[in-house]
Structures are given as structure tokens and as C-alpha cells.
Amino acid sequence: xxxxxxxxNLVRDYQIPGSLLKRGRxxxxxxxxxxxxxxxxxxxxxxxxxxxxxxxxxxxxxxxPATSGEMLIDGEKVDIARxxxxxxxxxxxQIVFQNPYGTLNPRKKIGDILSEPLIINTRMKAxxxxxxxxxxxxxxxxxxxxYGRYPHMFSGGQRQRVAIARALMLNPRLLVLxxxxxxxxxxxxxxxxxxxADLQDEFQLTxxxxxxxxxxxxxxxxxxxxxxxxxxxxxGSREDVFSDPKHSYTKTLFAATPRADVDSxxxxxxxxxx
Amino acid sequence: MAVVELKTISPPTGLAEFxxxxxxxxxxxxxxxxxxxxxxxxxxxxxxxxxxxxxxxREVLLLPPAWxxxxxxxxxxxxxxxGRDILSRLIYGARFSLFIGVVVVSLSVVSGVLVxxxxxYFRGRTDTIIMRVMDIILAFPSLLLALVLVAVLGPGLxxxxxxxxxxxxxxFVRLTRAAVMTERTKDYVIASKxxxxxxxxxxxxxxxxxxxxxxxxxxxxxFSAAILDAAAxxxxxxxxxxxxxxxxxxxxxxxxxxxxAWWVVTFPGLAILITVLAINLMGDGLRDALDxxxxxx
Amino acid sequence: xxxxxxxxLVVEFxxxxxxxxxxxxxxxxxxxxxxxxxxxxxxxxxxxxxLAAMGLxxxxxxxxxxxxxxxxxxxxxxxxxERRRIVGKDIAMIFQEPIASLNPCFTVGFxxxxxxxxxxxxxxxxxxxxxxxxxxxxxxxxxxxxxxxxPHQMSGGQCQRVMIAxxxxxxxxxxxxxxxxxxxxxxxxxQILDLLMRLQAEHGMGMIIITHNMGVVAETxxxxxxxxxxxxxxEADVLSLFESPKSTYTRALLSALPDNATGDRLPTIAEFxxxxxxxxxxxx
Numbered sequence: 060x061x062x063x064x065x066x067x068n069l070v071r072d073y074q075i076p077g078s079l080l081k082r083g084r085x086x087x088x089x090x091x092x093x094x095x096x097x098x099x100x101x102x103x104x105x106x107x108x109x110x111x112x113x114x115x116x117x118x119x120x121x122x123x124p125a126t127s128g129e130m131l132i133d134g135e136k137v138d139i140a141r142x143x144x145x146x147x148x149x150x151x152x153q154i155v156f157q158n159p160y161g162t163l164n165p166r167k168k169i170g171d172i173l174s175e176p177l178i179i180n181t182r183m184k185a186x187x188x189x190x191x192x193x194x195x196x197x198x199x200x201x202x203x204x205x206y207g208r209y210p211h212m213f214s215g216g217q218r219q220r221v222a223i224a225r226a227l228m229l230n231p232r233l234l235v236l237x238x239x240x241x242x243x244x245x246x247x248x249x250x251x252x253x254x255x256a257d258l259q260d261e262f263q264l265t266x267x268x269x270x271x272x273x274x275x276x277x278x279x280x281x282x283x284x285x286x287x288x289x290x291x292x293x294x295g296s297r298e299d300v301f302s303d304p305k306h307s308y309t310k311t312l313f314a315a316t317p318r319a320d321v322d323s324x325x326x327x328x329x330x331x332x333x
Numbered sequence: 334m335a336v337v338e339l340k341t342i343s344p345p346t347g348l349a350e351f352x353x354x355x356x357x358x359x360x361x362x363x364x365x366x367x368x369x370x371x372x373x374x375x376x377x378x379x380x381x382x383x384x385x386x387x388x389x390x391r392e393v394l395l396l397p398p399a400w401x402x403x404x405x406x407x408x409x410x411x412x413x414x415x416g417r418d419i420l421s422r423l424i425y426g427a428r429f430s431l432f433i434g435v436v437v438v439s440l441s442v443v444s445g446v447l448v449x450x451x452x453x454y455f456r457g458r459t460d461t462i463i464m465r466v467m468d469i470i471l472a473f474p475s476l477l478l479a480l481v482l483v484a485v486l487g488p489g490l491x492x493x494x495x496x497x498x499x500x501x502x503x504x505f506v507r508l509t510r511a512a513v514m515t516e517r518t519k520d521y522v523i524a525s526k527x528x529x530x531x532x533x534x535x536x537x538x539x540x541x542x543x544x545x546x547x548x549x550x551x552x553x554x555x556f557s558a559a560i561l562d563a564a565a566x567x568x569x570x571x572x573x574x575x576x577x578x579x580x581x582x583x584x585x586x587x588x589x590x591x592x593x594a595w596w597v598v599t600f601p602g603l604a605i606l607i608t609v610l611a612i613n614l615m616g617d618g619l620r621d622a623l624d625x626x627x628x629x630x
Numbered sequence: 631x632x633x634x635x636x637x638x639l640v641v642e643f644x645x646x647x648x649x650x651x652x653x654x655x656x657x658x659x660x661x662x663x664x665x666x667x668x669x670x671x672x673x674x675x676x677x678x679x680x681l682a683a684m685g686l687x688x689x690x691x692x693x694x695x696x697x698x699x700x701x702x703x704x705x706x707x708x709x710x711x712e713r714r715r716i717v718g719k720d721i722a723m724i725f726q727e728p729i730a731s732l733n734p735c736f737t738v739g740f741x742x743x744x745x746x747x748x749x750x751x752x753x754x755x756x757x758x759x760x761x762x763x764x765x766x767x768x769x770x771x772x773x774x775x776x777x778x779x780x781p782h783q784m785s786g787g788q789c790q791r792v793m794i795a796x797x798x799x800x801x802x803x804x805x806x807x808x809x810x811x812x813x814x815x816x817x818x819x820x821q822i823l824d825l826l827m828r829l830q831a832e833h834g835m836g837m838i839i840i841t842h843n844m845g846v847v848a849e850t851x852x853x854x855x856x857x858x859x860x861x862x863x864x865e866a867d868v869l870s871l872f873e874s875p876k877s878t879y880t881r882a883l884l885s886a887l888p889d890n891a892t893g894d895r896l897p898t899i900a901e902f903x904x905x906x907x908x909x910x911x912x913x914x
């Protein structure tokens with residue numbers, strides 16, 4: 060089976076233009092990263108701010124081109140810098156962003172937000188679009204009455220549901236989830252994670268899940284890639300990475316994650332009493 | 334933080350919220366009322382004005398206002414040097430002033446927003462060239478530039494309006510560009526791009542509607558500036574030409590009678606003052622209500 | 631003796647859609663040398679109640695309480711200027727956004743020395759010496775050199791260290807940390823939490839940590855208050871809260887942690903709890 064997404068040695072450099080006093084320099088945001096994701100699987104990309112994970116997300120979503128390296132979607136090579144992007148390719152990858160308050164156009168009704176991808180990419184009639192948007196709204200756990208409302212009337216979790224619905228309107232193969240739950244409350248986070256799991260089962264979706272939260276990653280991922288300063292320092296199945304981290308940075312990351320279980324609390328209290 | 338959360342709990346409708354903030358500002362409400370009165374007078378000038386603005390009554394040259402000795406109630410604010418009723422001329426003059434405001438603001442908003450949108454969206458060299466041209470326009474004293482333009486185009490109300498629009502243009506360009514630059518990198522714009530939206534769609538349908546609030550405020554303030562500039566051009570003989578009852582032109586005609594008949598200069602001046610003040614107060618209220626950065630809660 | 635004592639605190643905001651009650655009858659106590667965590671989701675009023683106690687809310691807020699005492703002194707009856715003398719000196723606060731909490735126009739050294747001048751009235755040399763000492767205390771390397779840096783030249787973690795140094799500059803008796811690590815990376819969060827706990831133990835301060843993160847609670851708190859929609863739902867010491875939560879809401883909150891996931895789905899709160907059920911178990 061060809062993987063839905065395959066990346067070979069992706070590199071992304073940024074030129075920082077010089078000024079009178081400083082010389083221009085090149086920042087290597089992503090330094091040769093390779094990975095592959097099969098259909099219906101979830102690859103989690105973990106790292107802290109500045110590790111290049113969001114740059115990678117933009118490359119995979121075909122917003123920015125890679126400086127070098129190859130990216131294949133469904134076995135087909137994509138190079139937006141040279142060939143541009145066909146509408147068909149565009150539809151295959153969609154994205155959900157972190158901040159639920161910036162992700163929806165505040166001047167548009169939910170219905171219009173959901174229909175926009177269809178207006179741009181298909182020749183569907185207005186009532187067809189409406190039906191499809193309604194169906195998707197229900198699929199992500201919202202109701203028909205929400206169709207005519209504006210984003211400011213929704214909570215963060217509901218907005219994130221709308222953002223997911225919008226991303227699914229074009230039946231994409233691959234969904235890039237850029238920290239989709241890190242701005243949400245714990246209980247809402249659980250709902251959205253459940254929703255993502257349900258949708259993955261139903262549509263055989265492939266996820267690239269970008270996160271800094273290891274507990275979420277451990278819950279949702281099949282494969283895990285840990286990034287550190289633009290490099291993939293660890294890449295393997297969830298079980299391998301979590302049970303036997305190889306790289307010292309991965310170990311630091313695991314050690315730093317706060318543990319919310321009774322044993323570690325007991326241990327801490329004992330240390331404190333001593 | 335917590336203060337933001339409150340708004341999401343039971344969101345009031347947009348209009349109700351707008352009025353809540355707008356009505357907090359007493360000055361703005363007074364300004365709105367004054368503006369509405371002026372607007373009504375201008376629209377129904379033929380019913381509101383006691384006389385025709387251009388008929389000269391040779392028997393009552395420079396008649397003082399009604400409450401001054403020698404005044405008549407039929408000519409409530411007195412008459413000018415050729416016996417025309419000042420009140421009627423002021424009421425008809427309101428039409429010109431509002432007309433100037435509307436035309437100037439629409440011209441400069443449409444062109445300014447377009448240019449600003451292009452500069453803010455494409456950035457790079459386009460942006461640099463546009464902004465340097467705007468800087469050059471801003472470097473001239475506005476009235477001087479308008480005067481030069483009218484001198485080139487020839488005096489007259491229409492040319493004066495074009496000149497004032499051009500002078501107002503940079504403010505709209507700068508404002509639009511700044512707003513577009515902040516909106517351009519927001520997630521919803523990128524999401525729209527990922528959904529396949531083209532440049533024009535992104536510019537006009539996605540970004541532009543989110544930049545309107547500061548533009549509305551600037552448009553109100555430009556409205557009053559336009560009235561003021563048009564009056565100044567009229568006063569200098571470069572705007573509306575006599576016998577048009579335009580307020581600035583009326584002032585210019587009355588210049589030589591300042592010593593003998595104070596009312597010929599005072600009332601057109603007052604009319605300009607009240608209108609400009611009313612609109613500016615209203616603009617302040619609009620800013621309070623529309624600009625979320627200044628919103629108190 | 632308890633440092634901060636709050637009884638039946640109510641905070642109301644005037645909004646376009648009428649009054650809104652952000653905090654509804656919360657009571658709490660913090661003792662010397664104790665770490666209290668206030669945990670809740672957004673809208674639970676956890677930050678507002680602390681801001682109210684410190685008198686830092688805008689004019690639209692109406693604050694009432696049966697009792698609001700710090701170290702035996704009544705805070706409610708105080709004039710704003712008297713209150714300011716206590717807030718910032720005996721009670722210090724650090725916030726979520728470390729970079730936004732510092733004034734970008736001044737060097738961090740100037741900002742910490744200003745606090746020392748205002749509250750302690752030290753002379754120039756003493757202020758500088760104390761500032762360097764504080765920077766070393768919070769683990770900022772090259773402290774003397776760092777004093778002349780501006781906030782934008784430092785990382786988020788470094789800025790939070792500066793904020794902690796400023797908060798500690800007057801040896802406060804109580805430190806309130808409002809989501810101190812939410813904006814930081816996990817490895818930096820660990821460092822900052824360790825630092826806070828070390829300083830708390832060394833100085834014997836009382837400390838209130840406001841957070842939404844159960845992991846942070848587990849790593850820091852002695853005692854925990856769970857809030858929901860402006861009300862206190864549960865109060866317990868940290869071990870018993872995690873071991874045997876009394877209220878259904880806390881149980882639901884804990885089971886929503888991906889760490890505790892059993893099987894494919896995470897249990898969620900809305901699915902089996904209504905507001906009434908949550909409030910039914912509420913304590914005062």
C-alpha cells in the first residue's frame with residue numbers, strides 16, 4: 060500500500076534579510092526530515108516552540124514550498140514551487156489550527172464558512188451545498204440551528220468543531236492538526252479528541268497531529284516523531300518511543316511532563332516531608 | 334482572560350451591543366441628534382426654508398437678525414448685501430456641504446481602500462512604491478495641495494471635491510494597509526487559502542470585511558474634514574462659485590461687511606462649526622463602539 | 631495562622647447584557663508555607679477571585695465578601711492607596727504571559743530596581759546589589775549583565791524568571807501565580823515549577839497557584855480547590871483529591887485526562903453531568 064503522505068529529506072530554509080549593521084543569514088527551520096503515514100493512521104509530531112514543527116505543517120499543507128526534498132501525496136510528487144498546485148491536490152490536504160478564536164472569519168456565518176470550500180472547488184448548487192454543510196455540522200456534533208450563527212456566539216470547543224467540519228468539507232485524504240486541542244479546556248479537549256477518533260474511523264482519514272502535549276500524543280498517535288531544532292531526533296511507533304526513548308532530548312521531554320497520578324504525588328509529598 | 338470569557342456567555346446582538354457602547358458617550362448622542370437635524374433640513378430644504386436662496390429683495394439689504402433692533406421676523410437671521418435671506422441660504426447650503434462630504438468620502442474611501450488593500454496584501458516593492466507616494470502627498474500641507482490641484486483643474490465645486498478626495502486619500506490607504514497586514518496572517522485567511530481561495534477572493538471577501546471598523550470611524554472624521562476643506566476652498570474663491578449658497582463661499586462674499594454687519598459672517602461660520610463638531614462627536618462615539626481595542630468592559 | 635482569608639466572595643461585572651456573576655460565594659484560606667492550587671476550566675472564575683482579592687479588577691466589577699483578610703488586616707475597608715502598599719510588597723503576583731507582563735520600554739534591571747525603590751526605599755547601590763542577588767536566586771546566568779537587557783531580548787522562560795524575581799524582591803508573605811507556566815514549553819515549565827517550589831520552601835511563603843492543568847496541580851499543591859462557573863465545587867488535600875475525589879465533577883475532570891484513558895474513548899463531562907448535578911455536590 061502506498062502511504063498517503065511520504066516525505067523524503069524535507070528541508071526548509073528562511074533567509075533573514077540583512078540590514079545596515081547586520082549581514083543577512085539563513086535559518087534552517089527544518090533540516091532534512093523524512094517520514095511516511097499510511098491511510099487511517101496518525102503520525103504525531105512532538106516538539107517545543109521553535110523546533111520547526113509548524114514550518115513542517117505548512118509544507119505538508121502546501122502553504123509554503125520546501126527548500127529541498129521530496130513530498131509525495133498518494134504516491135504523487137508535489138512541488139508547489141515549480142508546478143503550482145492543482146485544485147485536486149489542494150483538496151487532498153486540509154488543516155485545523157490551534158487557536159479557536161482566530162480560525163474562523165468573524166464576519167461570516169457558520170454556514171457560509173462551511174460552504175466556502177465547496178463554492179471555490181465544486182459546481183454544487185446552493186441547496187446541495189447547504190445540505191452538505193448541515194450534514195457535516197451534525198457529524199461534528201453541532202446542530203442545524205448553529206448554521207446561521209456567527210463565530211463569536213460559540214465557545215472555543217464548538218469553534219474547533221466548526222474548523223474540523225470546514226476541513227472535512229472537501230473529503231480530504233490527509234488532515235494536518237496543528238495543536239488542535241492545546242487551547243481547549245480539559246473536558247472539551249476530551250470531546251474533540253473523541254470526535255477526531257470517530258471521524259478517522261468513519262472516513263479512513265490520515266492525521267498528522269502536531270502537539271507539545273505528550274499525554275495527548277500518547278493517547279492519539281500510532282507513530283511519533285520528536286523534533287528538536289529542525290531535526291527529527293526520534294521517530295518510531297508509539298510503543299517504541301514511549302517505552303524506550305533513545306535520544307537524550309526525548310528523555311528530557313518525558314521527564315519534564317507533569318504526572319497527574321497518585322503514585323507520583325505520594326513520591327513528591329514524601330520527598331517534601333523528608 | 335476572565336473579562337473576555339464574559340462576552341461569550343450570553344452574546345447580545347451586534348446592534349444592541351453597538352448602541353450600548355455608543356449611547357454611553359453623551360457627546361456622541363448629541364452629535365448624532367444634531368447631524369440628523371441638519372440632514373433633515375437639507376433634504377426638506379424647500380419646505381424648511383422661508384425664502385428662495387437666490388431671490389434678492391432690494392428693499393432689505395443687510396437687514397439685521399430678528400432679535401436685533403430693525404430686524405424682521407420674516408428674515409429671522411437677517412439678509413446679506415444683495416437682500417437674500419441668510420437662513421434660507423444656510424439651509425440650502427447644508428445640501429452642498431453634505432453632498433461634498435458624501436462625494437469626497439466615497440471617492441477617497443473607495444480608492445484609498447483599494448490602494449491600501451493592494452499595498453497591504455502584496456507587500457514588497459508594490460507596497461514600498463505606494464507608501465512612498467502617500468508619504469509625499471502627506472508631506473504637503475493639505476489645504477495648500479488642494480489649492481494647487483484646484484488651480485490646475487480650474488475652480489469649481491466638482492474639482493474642489495476631487496482635490497479634497499486626493500488630499501484625504503493617504504489616511505485611508507495607511508489605515509487599510511495596517512488593518513490588512515494584521516488580518517492577512519490570521520489563521521482564518523490561511524484556512525481559506527488552503528481551501529483553495531484565490532487572491533481576489535481572499536482580498537475582498539475574506540480580509541476586507543474584517544478591516545471595516547476603523548475605516549468607518551475614519552470616514553466620519555473625513556466627512557467633517559471635507560466640509561471644512563470645501564468651505565476653506567470656497568472662501569478662497571477656489572471652490573463653489575457664487576451665487577451658490579455654499580457656506581464657505583457665503584463667508585467669502587461677506588468678508589467686506591465684517592465691520593458693518595456681523596451676522597453675514599457669523600451665521601455661516603456657526604453653521605460650519607456646528608456641523609463639523611456634530612460629526613466629529615459622532616465619530617468619537619463610533620470609535621468607542623466599533624474599535625474593540627478601546628472597548629471598556 | 632492563615633495568611634489570606636476569604637469568605638463568601640462575590641464578584642459581579644456590568645456588561646452589555648446585564649450583570650454577570652463571575653464569582654459566586656467562594657471561601658478560601660491559605661496558611662503560611664502552604665501551597666494552595668485553585669483549579670478550574672475557563673469561566674470558572676479562578677483568576678477573577680484572586681484579582682478581586684488583590685483589588686486589581688476594573689471599575690465595572692462589584693466585589694463583596696463577608697470577610698477578606700490578609701494577615702489579620704481587613705482588605706475590604708482599606709483605601710486603594712493603603713491596599714497598594716500591601717499588594718506588591720506582602721502579596722506578589724505573577725501572570726500567564728511573562729513577556730507581556732514586563733514593560734518593553736525599560737530594561738529588566740530598571741523594572742526590578744523600581745520595585746525595590748518604591749516598596750523598600752533602598753539607595754542605588756543597594757538596589758543594584760539586591761537585583762543581582764535576586765536574579766541569581768531565580769537562576770538567571772550572568773545576572774549583572776542581564777540587568778541591562780530589554781524584555782524582547784530574553785526568552786519566555788527567562789522573562790518568567792524575571793517576573794518571579796520582581797515578585798520576590800520585597801520578600802512577600804504570599805505569592806499568587808496565575809497560570810505561571812501555561813505559555814511556556816514543557817521543559818521550561820518543569821524548570822519554572824521547580825524554581826517556584828524551591829523558593830516557596832526556602833522562604834516559607836504561602837502560595838496560590840491558579841491553573842487549569844491537573845499535572846501542574848499534582849506536581850505542586852498541598853491543598854486544592856476545584857472551581858466551576860464561579861463556585862467552589864470541592865476542596866481537599868492533593869492526595870485525597872486525586873485518590874478519592876468527592877464530587878462528581880472532579881471525578882469527571884480527572885477521567886478526562888488522556889493519561890487516565892482506558893480504551894478508545896475519553897469520558898467527557900458534558901456527556902454525563904449537567905450544571906445542576908455539578909452544583910449539587912458543591913461545598914461552601
